[in-house]
Each structure stands twice: as C-alpha cells, then as structure tokens.
Amino acid sequence: MKEISKERLINTRFLRQIWEVCRREGIKIYLVGGCLRDMILEREGYDLDFAVDGDALILGRKVADAIGGHYFPLDEERSTSRVIVKSDSKRSELDFTRLRGMGIEGDLRSRDFTINSMAVNLDDIFCAGENISLIDPLRGLEDLEEGWIRSANHTVITEDPLRMLRAVRLSATLNLSINKGLKEFIRSRSESIFSVSMERIRDELFKILSIDRSHSYINELKTLNLLGHIFPEIESMERMDQGLDHKYHLWQHSLNTLSFLEIILLNLQRFFPDNYQQLERELSKETEYKIKRRELLKFAGLFHDIGKPFTNKQVNRFKQFEGHEKVGAELNSKISGRIKLGGISTRIVRKITLNHLRPFNMSKTGDVGEGAVYRYWRDTWEEGIETCILAIADAEAKRGAGHTNSAAIDILGLGRHMISYYFEVFLLDKAKPILSGRNIIDKLGLTPGPLLGMILKRVEEAKADGIITNREEAIMFIKKELPFW
Numbered sequence: 001m002k003e004i005s006k007e008r009l010i011n012t013r014f015l016r017q018i019w020e021v022c023r024r025e026g027i028k029i030y031l032v033g034g035c036l037r038d039m040i041l042e043r044e045g046y047d048l049d050f051a052v053d054g055d056a057l058i059l060g061r062k063v064a065d066a067i068g069g070h071y072f073p074l075d076e077e078r079s080t081s082r083v084i085v086k087s088d089s090k091r092s093e094l095d096f097t098r099l100r101g102m103g104i105e106g107d108l109r110s111r112d113f114t115i116n117s118m119a120v121n122l123d124d125i126f127c128a129g130e131n132i133s134l135i136d137p138l139r140g141l142e143d144l145e146e147g148w149i150r151s152a153n154h155t156v157i158t159e160d161p162l163r164m165l166r167a168v169r170l171s172a173t174l175n176l177s178i179n180k181g182l183k184e185f186i187r188s189r190s191e192s193i194f195s196v197s198m199e200r201i202r203d204e205l206f207k208i209l210s211i212d213r214s215h216s217y218i219n220e221l222k223t224l225n226l227l228g229h230i231f232p233e234i235e236s237m238e239r240m241d242q243g244l245d246h247k248y249h250l251w252q253h254s255l256n257t258l259s260f261l262e263i264i265l266l267n268l269q270r271f272f273p274d275n276y277q278q279l280e281r282e283l284s285k286e287t288e289y290k291i292k293r294r295e296l297l298k299f300a301g302l303f304h305d306i307g308k309p310f311t312n313k314q315v316n317r318f319k320q321f322e323g324h325e326k327v328g329a330e331l332n333s334k335i336s337g338r339i340k341l342g343g344i345s346t347r348i349v350r351k352i353t354l355n356h357l358r359p360f361n362m363s364k365t366g367d368v369g370e371g372a373v374y375r376y377w378r379d380t381w382e383e384g385i386e387t388c389i390l391a392i393a394d395a396e397a398k399r400g401a402g403h404t405n406s407a408a409i410d411i412l413g414l415g416r417h418m419i420s421y422y423f424e425v426f427l428l429d430k431a432k433p434i435l436s437g438r439n440i441i442d443k444l445g446l447t448p449g450p451l452l453g454m455i456l457k458r459v460e461e462a463k464a465d466g467i468i469t470n471r472e473e474a475i476m477f478i479k480k481e482l483p484f485w
Contacts (some may be wrong), residue, residue: 256397260292288342359391374464
C-alpha cells in the first residue's frame with residue numbers, strides 16, 4: 001500500500017513556518033487535496049492547499065508576513081486566500097480555505113474525487129510519533145493504489161460540470177483510469193458542460209494537450225460525449241469518408257495526425273538532429289493563458305482538415321477538397337475565438353491551418369529551391385516551424401502506423417532542410433538585409449509607402465534565388481528589372 005513519507009512532509013518548504021503561525025494563533029490546520037496526493041505518488045510540486053478551522057483570510061495574511069510572501073484574498077465569502085512566494089527561481093502558491101461542512105471529514109466528503117479527499121493534521125506531522133495519521137474517509141488512498149479516479153459523490157459533478165473534464169485531465173496526468181460508474185455518469189450529464197464558461201473549458205483542454213500522449217485522452221473526451229459538445233464540428237468530420245487514397249475517415253485521420261505529432265515532439269532530436277534544441281526553445285514559448293506553442297500545434301493538428309467536409313467534391317473515383325485549407329483557417333479562427341484562445345494564439349492556429357499544404361505542394365511540384373523556401377518563410381515566419389512538423393505528421397497519418405509512406409519520407413527530408421534554412425539562413429538574412437528601406441530612399445529618391453515595401457520584397461526574393469549578392473547588384477536589379485519604380 002502506498003503511504004506518505006513523514007520525512008518528506010517535515011522537509012516540505014514553508015510547512016513548519018505555517019504550523020508555527022497556526023500554533024501561536026490557536027488554529028487547527030490540515031494539509032489537503034492534490035498536493036497530498038502528489039506527495040504520496042512522489043510527484044514534484046511546489047503548491048500547497050490547506051483547510052483551516054478558522055478564518056482563512058486572516059491566517060493567509062499572517063502567513064504571508066511570516067514567510068515574506070504576497071497575500072491575495074481569493075473569495076471573502078468562502079474565506080479563501082492565497083499566498084505567493086518566489087525564491088530560488090521557484091514560485092509556490094499556498095492556498096488557505098475555511099473548512100466546509102462539519103469538521104475535516106465533512107470538508108473532505110464535499111470534494112471532487114476520492115484521491116483529492118485526504119488530509120493530514122499539521123500537529124501530527126510536527127508533534128506525533130513516526131507514523132502519520134492519514135484522514136481518508138472515502139478510501140482515496142485505496143483508489144490511488146488501485147489506479148482509479150472515482151467521484152467523492154456525483155453531486156459534486158452536478159454542482160460544477162467542469163469536473164467532468166478534470167477527471168480526464170487527472171487520468172492523463174496521473175496515469176489513472178476513470179471508474180465505470182463515473183464514466184457512465186459523465187456520459188449521462190455531458191450536456192451540462194454547456195453551463196461552464198469557455199475560459200475554464202479552454203484551460204482544462206490545454207492542460208490535457210500539454211501531456212506527452214494526449215491523443216488517447218482527447219479520444220476519451222470524445223467517447224464520454226464531452227468533446228462533441230465543445231466542438232460540434234467534429235460530427236461532420238466523423239462522417240467524412242476521404243476517398244480511395246485515404247485509409248481512414250477524417251476524424252480518425254485527425255487523431256492519427258495528433259498521435260504522430262506527439263511522436264515527433266517527443267523525439268525532436270531524432271527527427272531534427274541539427275536543430276532540435278532551437279525547435280525545443282521555440283515550441284516551449286508561451287503565448288497567452290500559459291499555453292505553449294507546442295500545445296497550439298497539437299490543437300491545430302487535430303483540426304487542420306476541418307474544412308474538408310465543406311469542400312468535398314467527387315472527381316471520377318476520387319474525392320477532392322480544393323481550398324479546404326482556406327475554409328479550415330476561417331473555421332479554426334472562429335473556434336479559437338469561441339473557446340477564448342486569445343488573439344496571438346488564434347493567429348497561430350489560423351496560420352498553421354492555412355499553410356499546412358504548402359510543404360506537400362512544394363514537394364509535389366519539385367519547387368524546393370532556395371527562392372521557394374525563402375518565400376515560404378517570408379509568408380509563415382515562426383508558424384512555418386509548426387507547419388513543417390504538421391506536414392510530416394499529416395503525411396505519416398495518411399497511411400497509418402506500420403505502413404511505408406514514401407511521401408512522408410520526402411516531407412521529412414524537405415522539412416529538415418526548410419527548418420535548417422530558417423535558423424541558419426533566413427533569420428540571419430532578416431537581421432542583416434542586403435538593402436534597407438533607408439538605402440532605397442537615399443539611392444533612388446523613393447518615399448515610404450506600399451511601393452517601397454514591394455521593392456524590398458522583390459529584392460529579398462532575388463537574393464534568395466541567387467540573382468543578386470550585394471548592395472550594388474541590388475540597386476542595378478531595381479533599376480533594370482523593376483522600371484516602374
């Protein structure tokens with residue numbers, strides 16, 4: 001049976017200081033919830049949750065003064081406060097909440113899942129003997145040992161339907177299974193997810209997407225009838241037969257694409273041996289709401305073909321989806337707005353969707369010279385990274401695991417070449433252009449405006465094509481090839 005280490009509790013940062021404040025004030029306090037669960041699982045964590053038999057607002061302020069933290073009242077009506085402490089590049093959140101119900105057992109019975117319904121009295125940690133007395137009225141430790149997520153009672157799910165998504169997120173992060181009774185209840189109540197704000201839904205979805213192998217949990221959301229309520233567009237994707245040259249229906253292809261994306265993201269060094277560190281830095285950048293670019297790539301990968309049901313045409317024995325990337329880009333912009341992704345994230349998703357066919361088309365036509373690669377990056381910039389990676393996953397997903405796909409191999413080679421060009425040529429050229437706008441103004445007497453921008457664009461393309469190599473040749477190129485200036 002799993003058990004909690006007293007030594008780890010004693011050595012937990014701030015715990016003794018918090019206990020000493022409570023002892024002086026005559027307040028009984030308990031360590032509770034997810035932080036206790038994670039300690040039992042020996043997971044790393046810096047945030048702590050406390051249930052307080054007294055005024056948690058006053059206690060929070062006193063703790064902040066004692067440890068040099070910043071105090072924030074979260075909910076005055078429910079007596080909930082937070083203390084934030086930053087030290088040694090670590091950020092810890094300490095949450096204090098007045099006990100709900102009759103005593104600590106009543107409080108624990110009102111929580112969401114049994115594995116979050118355990119507590120330890122701080123007096124037992126610092127005053128008692130060797131053994132820790134775990135308060136566990138719902139047998140959460142037993143569920144943790146057996147690998148189950150079970151609701152404390154279904155009423156808590158009804159009170160806050162977001163807990164249906166949270167069950168899947170906990171299943172993903174803790175590698176536990178949702179028990180049969182809870183699954184059946186979620187399916188029966190899935191429509192109630194509409195009562196939850198999109199901001200809260202967004203946060204839970206992207207926490208799931210942040211997990212290395214999130215595709216199976218996205219599918220779990222689908223089987224629980226939750227994903228279809230959040231994204232009704234999935235229904236048309238699920239019905240979409242892509243034709244003879246595709247092995248899978250559209251929704252399964254999209255899930256497969258997400259799966260292959262995750263394989264690539266977990267193995268960047270193998271797929272991009274020359275640039276994996278740069279890619280890791282770029283994909284780890286945050287946009288808004290603590291969402292990273294790699295998570296936006298996964299989201300775009302799941303819905304990159306969302307425009308196909310609206311552009312489906314039968315030509316002879318095959319289906320064609322002309323312009324689906326443009327339709328999909330607009331649909332994904334609307335979806336991103338609906339789930340409150342934010343302007344930067346919405347732009348990224350839209351741009352990936354709009355350009356996801358470009359690497360295929362370049363490979364198919366053989367137009368992979370330096371000029372074409374330059375134009376790709378000029379149009380896509382950072383989002384071109386995600387688009388290249390998506391193209392590789394998309395090509396592989398078209399056939400599925402266990403099948404040799406020469407198109408995927410070609411796209412991988414092209415993707416490696418294009419990404420190397422971006423980091424080793426394109427960014428350097430952009431930092432030191434062959435001609436600046438000021439050079440053209442001084443040499444040719446132009447004034448700032450659209451024409452100047454168009455000339456600069458043509459000069460950079462000519463440089464990429466090898467037509468010009470220095471400033472003098474650039475001026476001659478403008479005078480000779482662009483007489484309309």
